[in-house]
Amino acid sequence: MSNVPQIRIPATYMRGGTSKGVFFRLEDLPEGAQTPGPIRDSLLMRVIGSPDPYQKQIDGLGNGTSSTSKTVIVSRSERPDHDVDYLFGQVGIDRAFVDWSGNCGNLTTAVGAFAISAGLVAADTLEQNSVAAVRIWQANIGKTIIARVPMTDGQVQETGDFELDGVAFPAAKIALEFLDPAGDEGAIFPTGNPVDELDVPGLGKFRVTMITAGIPTIFVEADAVGYTGTELQDAINNDPQALAMFESIRGHGALQMGLVETLAEAENRQHTPKIAFVAGPSDYVAASGKRITIDDVDLLVRGLSMGKLHHAMPGTVAVAIGAAHAIPGTIVNTAAGGGNQTSVRFGHPSGTLRVGAEARESNGEWVVEKAIMSRSARVLMEGWVRVPGK
Structure with missing residues (x-):
């Protein structure tokens, strides 16, 4: 040698x-x-x-x-x-x-x-x-x-x-x-809609919000995929059928968003789009043992990255959450109770995170001017x- x-x-x-x-x-x-x-x-x-x-x-x-x-x-x-x-x-x-x-x-x-x-x-x-x-x-x-x-x-x-x-x-x-x-061409919703119906062969139809703020992200309702939004990593990552389901939804969403031309291309483009499922606020225990109460959060979000449930939340998905929350009618906004808000505190597997976003409607289209969050x-x-x- x-x-x-x-x-x-x-x-x-x-x-x-x-x-x-x-x-x-x-x-x-x-x-x-x-x-x-x-x-x-x-x-x-x-x-x-x-x-x-x-x-x-x-x-x-x-x-x-x-x-x-x-x-x-x-x-x-x-x-x-x-x-x-x-x-x-x-x-x-x-x-x-x-x-x-x-x-x-x-x-x-x-x-x-x-x-x-x-x-x-x-x-x-x-x-x-x-x-x-x-x-x-x-x-x-x-x-x-x-x-x-x-x-x-x-x-x-x-x-x-x-x-x-x-x-x-x-x-x-x-x-x-x-x-x-927002995305390269400034369109925050690639389809032009805050909510779309996504038809996934073998799984059915899902109401989704597909957004390009921060990173292209597909939001789906937790109960539509059989979850509550309180899940920790093992509940998803130890279930091959669950991972396959989310990957199928992600792949078909990537097609509908115009990010790929084939499902095979989506399989080899694992970083984008992300997929996350959302639910209204609820009590749960985070991965650290910290107790999160319904009063601590505005909604619950669980995000997947590279085919696995993230232990907390990808920062770019947090930006997408903030942007989607600021726009009335999206899956995220509805789960948090609706209305016009400039910041949201959401629960993830490791605890909570607050993110802010400033959005306005211009000529019939939504524009997100900036999103703000703090990390270390x-x-x-x-x-x-x-x-x-x-």
Whole structure:
């Protein structure tokens, strides 16, 4: 067996929201991986430890879940009024692919902090003790996000007392503003309707809201798929029939949204669209043992990511929840009691989360101007990641 030295690449391992990922400066990647293509994809898969038929990613930095099989590339932005460009790659676990079709809202939380610490934000724009507003160009979806990062003595403040359900320890709060979070063409509802009837062969017809705010997402009523909205991960992820049902609804929804042309294409596009089921408020016990009461939430939402129920909520789906809640008549708005609201607190498997959104109707179409939520981020390890050379 040949002895090929490993390649050493500067990298930072970070938690952002309820996800973890490996962060790179674009300029630090090997030359062949600085542009999109198979060389970049192959490198990132090897960093994470994919594809792994055991689904554990033991020989890489992934942890065998969609929330931890993630990569981020950040560079200085040449766009006016932006500090950095941010590109997100969702790495498959047991299959060889990197999905570039959408953003990761959770890891977005860490992008501003990483950019400052990595010297990608002009120093003369930062104050010693303040909140730095880092303007991020999200390259996957072509949208602007503002991360408000706390600073102390000229450094990113990571520790604090902000608690985030789904994360065991408190940290400093980072506020995110997703500006104009609708799809590329500005249409928040790809079909033009806040509610559609989705016909899924073998399963029946479902009332759904299909929305493109944050990330393309399909919302379905919990009782229509046989659930209450109080479920935790094992209730879904240990049930192959349930996972197959949700994947079938997701695939047919992707077709109706115009995101794919065939079901086979949807199968290989796991990151988008997401699918989530919603219900009205109810008491339940979160994964941590924390008791959530009916008075703590406006509605319940359970979201799936990469074919499995998420342990908390993908950040981009939280944006979609906020946008859908702000528009009367959607599945989400109706589950929360209807009306015009600018913020919502929803229950997820790990606890609760509040997200706000500003929506208005213009010329018969709904426009979401921005969505707002708070998360936290922290550097876990920094230095070099090593991958076998070729």
